[in-house]
Amino acid sequence: MNAPPQTLSQLQQRVDAIAGKTLGQLAGELGFKTPQDLLREKGWVGQLIELALGASAGSLPEPDFVSLGVELKTLPISQKGLPLETTFVSVAPLTNLQGLTFEQSTVYKKLNHVLWLPILAERDIAVIDRVIGSGFLWRPNEQQFAQLKRDWEELTELIALGKIETLNGHYGEVLQLRPKAANSQALTDAIGPQGKTIQTLPRGFYLKTHFTRQILANHFAL
């Protein structure tokens, strides 16, 4: 079960095989101990699903399914099927941005082909009882691509102009920039107001929930 899937259909078969199971059941089968809550193990669900589907383990800067070029994203949803959280995409480069295009960006590379795996994850449901939903493969359509590109270009330009400190999660229609760090004291290099290097909080690109909500709606309406 943990060898990488060779084809997209084989990957889909594995996804279908775990749909409907609870996290507790799957964890038991794989020898994982289910935590009481995710307070200190926020990435636990993602790690569990990666192992179950045969994603290349580790924190390597590569797609989860290297040979297929597919990125796995678990997506916590409510009883109504709506996303409960924004979706982290990638760390935002804050320096050496000259000449970088959307098509070359980490955002595009990650989102070009995604396996969405919804998890019924209301906070009042114990982790062990949360149910795995029907995962599906997705690629951005023309409109989604355009929205992502527009936001990425706007945010990246502001970063390049040294306005990183003026940015917050409000910017962007579907893609936003927010802290992505161990804590609020973490620092990394960035471009300052006068074009000089400054130290600032590391940021990441996140998909807003209304964007992922549409992805789910488009898929399950069919």
Next chain:
DNA sequence: TTTTGATCATTT
């Protein structure tokens, strides 16, 4: 320290 995996918790 950075990249992987994200959710928690406070503010609006």
Next chain:
DNA sequence: AAATGATCAAAA
């Protein structure tokens, strides 16, 4: 309630 900001753990 939704949005924004803060935070946790493992691996390299």
